[in-house]
Amino acid sequence: MSELLTTDKQLEKVILVAVRTPDLSEAVVQEHLDELAFLAETAGAEPGRRFVQSLTMADKRTYVGSGKLQEILDYLKVHEEISGIIFDDELSPSQLKNIEAVLKRRILDRTNLILDIFARRARTAHAKTQVELAQYQYLLPRLTRMWTHLERQRGGIGMRGPGEKEIETDRRIIRDIIAKLKEDLKKIDRQMATQRKNRGKLVRVALVGYTNVGKSTLMTALSKSEVFAENKLFATLDTTVRKVVIGNLPFLLADTVGFIRKLPHHLVESFKSTLDEVREADVLLHIVDISHPGFEQQIEVVHETLREIDDREKPVILVFNKVDAFTHIEKEADDLTPATRANVSLEELKTTWMAKGTPSIFISALQKTNFEEFKETLYNTVMKVHVTRFPYNDFLYPDFNEEGEEGADGIED
Numbered sequence: 001m002s003e004l005l006t007t008d009k010q011l012e013k014v015i016l017v018a019v020r021t022p023d024l025s026e027a028v029v030q031e032h033l034d035e036l037a038f039l040a041e042t043a044g045a046e047p048g049r050r051f052v053q054s055l056t057m058a059d060k061r062t063y064v065g066s067g068k069l070q071e072i073l074d075y076l077k078v079h080e081e082i083s084g085i086i087f088d089d090e091l092s093p094s095q096l097k098n099i100e101a102v103l104k105r106r107i108l109d110r111t112n113l114i115l116d117i118f119a120r121r122a123r124t125a126h127a128k129t130q131v132e133l134a135q136y137q138y139l140l141p142r143l144t145r146m147w148t149h150l151e152r153q154r155g156g157i158g159m160r161g162p163g164e165k166e167i168e169t170d171r172r173i174i175r176d177i178i179a180k181l182k183e184d185l186k187k188i189d190r191q192m193a194t195q196r197k198n199r200g201k202l203v204r205v206a207l208v209g210y211t212n213v214g215k216s217t218l219m220t221a222l223s224k225s226e227v228f229a230e231n232k233l234f235a236t237l238d239t240t241v242r243k244v245v246i247g248n249l250p251f252l253l254a255d256t257v258g259f260i261r262k263l264p265h266h267l268v269e270s271f272k273s274t275l276d277e278v279r280e281a282d283v284l285l286h287i288v289d290i291s292h293p294g295f296e297q298q299i300e301v302v303h304e305t306l307r308e309i310d311d312r313e314k315p316v317i318l319v320f321n322k323v324d325a326f327t328h329i330e331k332e333a334d335d336l337t338p339a340t341r342a343n344v345s346l347e348e349l350k351t352t353w354m355a356k357g358t359p360s361i362f363i364s365a366l367q368k369t370n371f372e373e374f375k376e377t378l379y380n381t382v383m384k385v386h387v388t389r390f391p392y393n394d395f396l397y398p399d400f401n402e403e404g405e406e407g408a409d410g411i412e413d
């Protein structure tokens with residue numbers, strides 16, 4: 001069952017290829033390529049030169065034009081140490097076949113790269129099954145370009161129909177595997193749904209956000225228990241749930257898989273049960289990496305993904321993390337050029353975002369900057385949901401103020 005799970009791509013040096021369409025600026029394309037390079041590094045590769053071509057839309061046959069493809073081929077002839085080429089979009093089966101025929105190197109698209117990282121990160125049986133299902137769904141339409149027969153999975157006398165070709169047998173085998181994995185996931189989903197029901201009368205809070213924004217670090221800081229966190233993309237695949245108590249208020253906090261631009265739809269489908277934590281949450285903590293130059297685009301990606309998952313209205317707190325890593329460039333007094341995003345200070349950002357209506361707070365989960373104010377905001381939001389959902393359910397214990405009267409401002413730990 002795990003033939004595809006640990007895809008062994010020993011990519012030492014790779015080059016990156018992207019298409020710039022009219023709706024994308026040069027800066028945005030470079031941001032996208034920076035993210036692709038980070039994905040490549042997370043997968044164990046060393047990204048090198050970048051090739052970008054401006055087109056109205058990607059070429060249907062070879063993604064980039066024939067001239068750019070020849071330029072890449074000439075570069076590869078000089079640099080024979082390059083073992084792979086990574087494209088910043090999902091390539092169709094015919095594009096993969098045509099590009100491989102010309103470049104004679106391993107070709108990876110963005111989807112394949114993300115699937116590979118997920119396969120490396122999967123730890124539990126649940127995550128492994130989800131990743132394997134997504135891998136097989138990605139593989140099925142691309143069998144024509146792969147000279148491989150899945151002989152270890154099925155074969156022998158009577159398994160091939162009259163006149164059935166090897167590729168058709170492979171397709172049938174993969175469809176059978178996909179059906180079995182879906183059944184396995186249904187069983188796991190039922191188990192996880194039962195677990196969620198058994199969690200008692202507690203408000204559920206889910207950490208959501210782009211990948212590598214500090215969700216797991218914040219989880220560790222709030223729950224005081226170690227959750228795996230690393231400065232790499234998709235360090236968290238398995239949902240981690242912890243009981244957290246702030247003052248006299250207990251609630252459940254779930255750390256979920258991060259979102260990313262152009263997240264493969266196979267993965268969204270496969271990780272349905274993981275994303276159920278987001279659907280069933282009463283409060284969402286949307287974590288944002290304020291130090292990232294494209295954080296506003298990341299916010300929009302998360303909003304779009306959340307709309308796909310669950311369109312119900314629920315309280316959201318926008319948590320701008322990594323204020324300790326935020327930098328900006330001060331404009332000189334005599335500089336008359338228009339101000340850019342890089343010239344905006346943290347104070348100006350605070351004023352802008354706090355005026356938008358969504359509750360927002362600026363913190364550093366690593367340095368615990370502004371952490372008490374964050375806990376107070378979280379306490380007040382969860383408490384409102386708690387008293388509405390469970391009007392007869394008392395708090396963990398009475399909270400008394402200095403005069404000996406009951407109060408509800410308990411955010412001391």
